[in-house]
Amino acid sequence: MVDRSSGVPIHRQIAAALRERIITGEYAPGSKLPSEQQLIEAYGVSRGTVREAVQVLEVDGIVLVEHGRGVFVRPSANIVRLARSRLSRAARAKNEGAFLADAKAQGFAPSSSVRVRFEHADERAAGLLAIQPGDEVTVRDRVMRANGLVVQLAVSRLPREFTRGTAIEQVDTGPGGAYARLEEAGHHIGRYGEDVGARMPTTEERSQLQLPPGTPVLTITRIAYREDGTPLEMNDMTLPADRYRLGYEWAAE
Amino acid sequence: MVDRSSGVPIHRQIAAALRERIITGEYAPGSKLPSEQQLIEAYGVSRGTVREAVQVLEVDGIVLVEHGRGVFVRPSANIVRLARSRLSRAARAKNEGAFLADAKAQGFAPSSSVRVRFEHADERAAGLLAIQPGDEVTVRDRVMRANGLVVQLAVSRLPREFTRGTAIEQVDTGPGGAYARLEEAGHHIGRYGEDVGARMPTTEERSQLQLPPGTPVLTITRIAYREDGTPLEMNDMTLPADRYRLGYEWAAE
DNA sequence: AAGTGGTCTAGACCACTAG
DNA sequence: TAGTGGTCTAGACCACTTT
Numbered sequence: 001m002v003d004r005s006s007g008v009p010i011h012r013q014i015a016a017a018l019r020e021r022i023i024t025g026e027y028a029p030g031s032k033l034p035s036e037q038q039l040i041e042a043y044g045v046s047r048g049t050v051r052e053a054v055q056v057l058e059v060d061g062i063v064l065v066e067h068g069r070g071v072f073v074r075p076s077a078n079i080v081r082l083a084r085s086r087l088s089r090a091a092r093a094k095n096e097g098a099f100l101a102d103a104k105a106q107g108f109a110p111s112s113s114v115r116v117r118f119e120h121a122d123e124r125a126a127g128l129l130a131i132q133p134g135d136e137v138t139v140r141d142r143v144m145r146a147n148g149l150v151v152q153l154a155v156s157r158l159p160r161e162f163t164r165g166t167a168i169e170q171v172d173t174g175p176g177g178a179y180a181r182l183e184e185a186g187h188h189i190g191r192y193g194e195d196v197g198a199r200m201p202t203t204e205e206r207s208q209l210q211l212p213p214g215t216p217v218l219t220i221t222r223i224a225y226r227e228d229g230t231p232l233e234m235n236d237m238t239l240p241a242d243r244y245r246l247g248y249e250w251a252a253e
Numbered sequence: 254m255v256d257r258s259s260g261v262p263i264h265r266q267i268a269a270a271l272r273e274r275i276i277t278g279e280y281a282p283g284s285k286l287p288s289e290q291q292l293i294e295a296y297g298v299s300r301g302t303v304r305e306a307v308q309v310l311e312v313d314g315i316v317l318v319e320h321g322r323g324v325f326v327r328p329s330a331n332i333v334r335l336a337r338s339r340l341s342r343a344a345r346a347k348n349e350g351a352f353l354a355d356a357k358a359q360g361f362a363p364s365s366s367v368r369v370r371f372e373h374a375d376e377r378a379a380g381l382l383a384i385q386p387g388d389e390v391t392v393r394d395r396v397m398r399a400n401g402l403v404v405q406l407a408v409s410r411l412p413r414e415f416t417r418g419t420a421i422e423q424v425d426t427g428p429g430g431a432y433a434r435l436e437e438a439g440h441h442i443g444r445y446g447e448d449v450g451a452r453m454p455t456t457e458e459r460s461q462l463q464l465p466p467g468t469p470v471l472t473i474t475r476i477a478y479r480e481d482g483t484p485l486e487m488n489d490m491t492l493p494a495d496r497y498r499l500g501y502e503w504a505a506e
Numbered sequence: 507a508a509g510t511g512g513t514c515t516a517g518a519c520c521a522c523t524a525g
Numbered sequence: 526t527a528g529t530g531g532t533c534t535a536g537a538c539c540a541c542t543t544t
Contacts, residue, residue: 009531009532009533010532010533011532011533035509035510035511036510036511037509037510045533045534046533046534046535046536047534047535047536048532048533048534048535049532049533049534051511051512052532052533054511059312059453059466060453060456061452061453065511065512066510066511066541066542067510067511067512067540067541067542068509068510068511068512068540068541068542068543069510069511069541069542069543070509070510070511070542071510071511081448188505189505190504190505191502191503191504191505192502192503192505193500193501193502194500194501194502195334195498195499195500195501196449196471196498196499196500196501197471197494197497197498197499198451198469198470198471198494199314199469199494199495200312200313200314200467200468200469202313203313213312214453215453216451216452216453216469216494217451218449218450218451224505241450241451241452241469242452244450245448245449245450246448246449246450247446247447247448247449248446248447248448248449248501248503249444249445249446249447250444250445250501250503251443251444252441252442252443252444252445252477262512262513262514263513263514264513264514288528288529288530289529289530290528290529298514298515299514299515299516299517300515300516300517301513301514301515301516302513302514302515304530304531305513305514307530318530318531319522319523319529319530320521320522320523320529320530320531321521321522321523321524321528321529321530321531322522322523322524322528322529322530323523323528323529323530324529324530
């Protein structure tokens with residue numbers, strides 16, 4: 001079963017063999033792999049070696065290891081497509097923020113909890129919001145859920161001068177969300193910019209988003225600009241990469 | 254140094270301690286962490302335990318482990334921002350394709366190698382290109398390099414009816430790239446759409462892109478539409494997530 | 507209680523890198 | 526050659542899940 005003289009580490013050979021069986025469907029999505037004890041006997045190796053093999057598959061995001069239950073072929077998650085064009089006045093007019101608009105369009109049961117705080121802008125925030133480091137910003141920290149599951153983290157920062165006296169400084173921003181309040185205050189949004197990247201989650205994010213090992217997160221920094229080009233808001237969003245794809249579209253010229 | 258009764262696994266405690274020293278800068282980017290032997294003595298644990306601790310940091314993408322050399326704090330890679338708006342006729346007029354335009358704007362020395370082949374459309378390609386499964390498509394397989402390093406993989410597919418008799422079926426598409434040839438053939442591009450996601454790389458991608466463990470890839474599927482809405486090209490791109498961020502911008506309405 | 511994976515130890519030998 | 530990480534073994538005890 002294993003070639004001990006090939007130079008290829010045994011645990012890699014075992015991982016490759018298991019991967020093969022998963023790809024061919026012999027081990028179907030959701031099904032249980034042989035236990036460590038069974039693999040030890042099947043391949044005639046020590047426990048440490050089979051654990052290394054399984055770990056390779058876990059890091060690659062192919063299997064899920066559950067303490068006390070076993071190792072399972074990871075079922076492919078439902079992919080949600082977020083069309084960024086939905087960030088429209090039309091949706092706000094229907095009493096919905098960007099997240100609600102996106103989620104409902106996908107058939108979710110969305111909910112979110114918010115914490116509001118105030119802080120002094122760091123270098124990055126100041127740069128993106130075109131203010132001075134140390135200037136006061138209103139921070140809205142949101143945890144968004146769909147069907148009870150945490151699916152998105154968002155930290156929104158606005159120069160406090162734009163939020164003072166508005167519902168943006170409250171937990172409940174009212175109908176249409178923060179963007180609607182900004183427009184009521186005379187700050188009409190002219191453009192959006194988004195900056196998209198991906199990285200491995202921090203340990204904290206991994207537990208908040210209930211991410212299995214081997215799952216990256218998408219990070220989006222969205223900046224909303226007033227019609228005169230002044231930045232009104234920056235929003236740092238974190239999404240599990242196995243559940244989201246982002247859609248963008250633009251005219252050729 | 255470690256609390257053996259806290260319930261927190263020792264290797265996690267060690268990983269947390271090392272992470273802390275990295276974040277505070279005590280171990281600067283690029284610098285060497287203590288060797289396994291030193292960690293064994295410092296924390297009074299077995300080798301397996303310190304190796305587990307280091308592995309946590311490696312999977313999190315915080316350190317790089319080099320056989321025979323040591324463990325190093327991963328230097329933050331230079332982030333390249335790709336502004337999708339650069340995909341313009343203006344750039345093509347200057348004799349550059351999308352990748353060259355992007356790369357030069359960032360001060361790269363770009364190069365790329367291409368392989369052309371023909372295949373029959375699978376379900377996904379047929380759906381995205383609005384053709385029938387089995388219809389012939391022209392496939393351009395590109396490996397893009399910057400300063401010699403592989404930085405991007407791209408697989409472009411076009412319905413063959415649009416490429417027959419054009420330089421798109423050659424390795425060298427000529428000045429302005431494939432899009433310029435399409436326009437010459439009367440297929441004027443009206444819109445672009447991109448679909449962005451992230452995942453862990455396959456083993457093959459990891460070696461092609463020389464990715465360290467713990468680095469995800471960004472996947473972009475771009476579709477170019479003719480002015481009448483007909484899909485002309487789909488392009489599956491794979492980029493190392495530690496080196497790229499994608500920029501998008503659009504008007505509020 | 508039985509079966510599963512999680513953690514830890516102690517020791518061995520090998521492969522790669524550097525001086 | 527010395528030091529580093531890579532692989533593998535054998536055994537122990539623990540924590541979680543299921544019956």
